[in-house]
Amino acid sequence: MSSPAPPSPDRPPPLPQQGPPPPDRPGGTPALSVRGLVRVFGRPGDPSAKTAVDRVDLDVPRGSFFGLVGRNGAGKTTLLSMATGLLRPTAGTVRVAGADVWREPRRAKQLMGVLPDGVHLFDRLTGRQLVTYSGLLRGMDRATVAERTEDLLRAMDLLGDAGTQVQDYSAGMTKKIALAGALIHAPSLLVLDEPFESVDPVSAANIRAILHGFVDGGGTVVVSSHVMDLVQRMCDYVAVLDRGRVLAAGTVDEVRAGASLEDRFVDLVGGRADGGEGLSWLRPE
Numbered sequence: 701m702s703s704p705a706p707p708s709p710d711r712p713p714p715l716p717q718q719g720p721p722p723p724d725r726p727g728g729t730p731a732l733s734v735r736g737l738v739r740v741f742g743r744p745g746d747p748s749a750k751t752a753v754d755r756v757d758l759d760v761p762r763g764s765f766f767g768l769v770g771r772n773g774a775g776k777t778t779l780l781s782m783a784t785g786l787l788r789p790t791a792g793t794v795r796v797a798g799a800d801v802w803r804e805p806r807r808a809k810q811l812m813g814v815l816p817d818g819v820h821l822f823d824r825l826t827g828r829q830l831v832t833y834s835g836l837l838r839g840m841d842r843a844t845v846a847e848r849t850e851d852l853l854r855a856m857d858l859l860g861d862a863g864t865q866v867q868d869y870s871a872g873m874t875k876k877i878a879l880a881g882a883l884i885h886a887p888s889l890l891v892l893d894e895p896f897e898s899v900d901p902v903s904a905a906n907i908r909a910i911l912h913g914f915v916d917g918g919g920t921v922v923v924s925s926h927v928m929d930l931v932q933r934m935c936d937y938v939a940v941l942d943r944g945r946v947l948a949a950g951t952v953d954e955v956r957a958g959a960s961l962e963d964r965f966v967d968l969v970g971g972r973a974d975g976g977e978g979l980s981w982l983r984p985e
């Protein structure tokens with residue numbers, strides 16, 4: 701679906717979307733449902749084994765903008781990798797709109813668009829080729845792929861660099877082209893690991909507007925982030941992950957309970973570090 705509307709930083713061209721299912725606030729089949737999810741790195745029982753995700757249950761309501769927050773090493777990437785079928789769980793189940801990601805991967809993956817952490821792309825391709833390739837891999841017809849590719853390049857402000865190989869893109873441009881590839885088949889669920897990392901503020905605002913438009917059209921977005929302020933402003937649901945466990949989950953207002961999400965987060969995960977008091981030697985002469 702191409703757009704006649706002129707692009708602007710606040711309102712970029714609408715992206716291809718599926719027929720708009722009404723936002724299905726709690727009660728219906730969740731867009732993403734995780735039960736008893738565990739991932740152990742190393743041999744279970746081995747003292748050096750690491751439980752990165754520890755018996756996580758989580759429901760992401762359809763039509764929600766869901767933030768997953770946690771400290772470095774909390775288990776966000778591991779959780780999202782399992783949720784999207786990129787990493788096999790040690791135990792537990794993941795369902796996308798009811799489809800089991802590991803038992804019905806084709807059905808589940810057709811519903812999902814994924815921006816993994818530290819994306820590994822076919823970076824000898826140009827940006828335009830990469831997005832085109834993403835659509836063709838999804839079995840879409842060439843004409844639709846060509847039309848949507850141009851829409852997405854425009855929406856990501858990458859038309860001018862569409863002929864450049866992705867290996868020559870900056871980190872932020874790489875994020876944006878990977879996001880374009882994740883959107884081309886008009887998924888109903890988008891799972892984005894740190895989508896704003898390395899992205900400049902104008903592009904970030906543009907991407908946020910695209911994602912809000914996607915949610916307004918009935919899609920569901922899950923993003924991981926360290927930036928509490930951003931999650932508080934952007935998301936309507938949030939889960940706080942720490943040491944592989946969910947410490948709190950619900951609407952952003954429920955979780956922050958009258959405080960800022962950042963203060964609540966720091967309370968939940970156990971307070972601030974000593975602010976460098978152990979680094980008394982770190983004093984310029």
Ligand SMILES: Nc1ncnc2c1ncn2[C@@H]1O[C@H](COP(=O)(O)OP(=O)(O)OP(=O)(O)O)[C@@H](O)[C@H]1O
Pocket residue numbers: 741742750751752770771772773774775776777778779
């Ligand atoms: N392949 C792996 N082998 C061994 N341990 C791993 C592996 N991947 C992740 N881990 C460990 O699992 C834990 C969770 O890592 P993960 O990358 O999921 O955290 P994260 O919340 O995404 O962190 P960050 O915000 O820093 O990206 C960490 O202790 C990490 O060292």
